[in-house]
Amino acid sequence: MLTSQTLKLNNGREMPIVGLGTYKSGTGEVERAVKDAIDCGYRHFDCAWFYGNEDEIGKAIKDKINEGKVKREDLFITSKLWNNFHAKNKVVPMLKETLQSLQMSYIDLYLVHWPFAFKEDVSLWPINDGKAAYSDIDYLETWEGMQECVNLGLAKSIGVSNFNQSQIERLVAAATILPAVNQVECNPNLNQKPLIAACKQHGIVITGYCPLGRSENAGTPGFPDPTINDPKVIEMAKKYNKSPAQVVLRYLASLGVSVIPKSVTKSRIQENINIFDFVLHDDDVAYLDSCNKNKRVCPLTYYADHPHYPFNDDV
Template sequence: MNTPCVELYTGAAMPLLGLGTWQSQPGQVQQAVEVAIDNGYRHIDCAYIYANEKEVGAGIESRIKKGVVKREDLFIVSKLWNHFHDEDEVKPSLMKSLANLNLSCLDLYLIHSPMGTKMPKDPSSQEVEFSDVDYVCTWKAMEKLVDEGLVKAIGVSNFNVSQLERLLSSCRIKPAVNQVELHPYLTQAKLVQYCKSKGIILTAFSPLGSPSSPLKPAAQKNILEDPVINEIGKKYGKTNAQVLLRYHVQRCVTVIPKSVSPARIIQNAQIFDFSLSENEMETLEGLNKNWRTGSWDFAGLPNHKFYPFKED
């Protein structure tokens, strides 16, 4: 069974559940994509910076060749990395992702973050030099990709309300999606409400709290072990992960859990056969602690003029 979809303002159907691929190693990620497609996933979340798009593309190709799926049934997303915000760099960056994925068109291309940076001269350096390119200029180059038919929709990631407002006031093509960290420990109610009011679909990244993220602050508890979520899961015979994923799809937020474990990929898709009550949704919302696992709190980025996480 294919997973249910939400409709983008462009009219395209975006599957509510997708497979995340950050930190999925080459050697593991092709199989993960294959297992996902075999088990009804039709949406794969990629990014140039994840350095595994070739293997993701091999997984997609193998399932198309095997006849499990057609290209037009898949929803493939990638992201423009921070080093390539300059208007001249946008199309070449997309073309690299398309070549890696062995595709001629993406369903959605996102600006990975509002913060432009420069390519380090020394690749081993941890230092990041900021670029002064305005994401509003980057967006104009993103719009041209739609005009050229290279991407069906464009969107952003890690943008806050003010940044979205600024973009909306000057864009020709509206962002279709904002991909941000969302889970009951970081509910971002104001941002969610704002996106809904503007017809921008949200994608929840790190929906399981990204337990193995190198960026996760050590003091933050693992949401997969939260006793309140555990109690809700017991009632339905579901795991904490399934409750966490169900929470998003039930409010039409698309969700992209990462796994390279076949059993977990399958488990994470088994979220369309139960519903959480209104009270349970409110209980989950009430767990908010404003805990962000991916705060981009490295290499001086909080001093970037477009650092998005000072709002709220």
């Protein structure tokens, strides 16, 4: 059985490099995918309250624990706090809700999903409400609630998601407990090298979502085509007797990035963790470096006028 190598976090804990993403994995699909992933050697699972499927993920994990296939302490489970609940007094209750869904007493990593906050009484995705939906709660207040999650033993590590470099620096300056992880979009089209370097100065590990791009956006104006469709990457994969996806994931891992590719297909789930038995040649790394376009598949531009929107200024 394949297993993932790990990265050491700034609190001494270890996180498997390869995890299973669960965003948009539907009812029935995600339970099977999590069970298949555990059977394939995955021990890192990326979840979020916003995804609406933590109940099913929790059931799958509990079943596998009851089978004796895995122990809870073998697993690294991530979840995230959604934007409507950034008030300090909402953070612990929201984590407790996630823990109830996952049927767990603690989580390995809890992330602030986005740096910007919505008002609690608006919809979860208030695209049409404009500034009226925005909360003025500062993520520094939110972080106080996140630290309380650690103090209560509900989260082993805490971190952020979609924070830019200046937001990281501002948070680090105010934090009692440093963020361990910054989860951001990261793929060859957006390799995040400056942000990786900035976070590394504080021991903050980058986890990359959408590591393979988003194939459903291929050909859409304004969206970068996934690098797995690049003819040179396809040729590269043949040379290593690997798939283009494995080449891309290996490239990101070589940058020190943890990757959370999403799939509900067992063969692909297995393929995505099987990336540690080859090393990319320098010229192939150089080509993948050259693919960087600083273009996002997840720009969330409809919130670009929020004071804490992170992508107007990526430094």
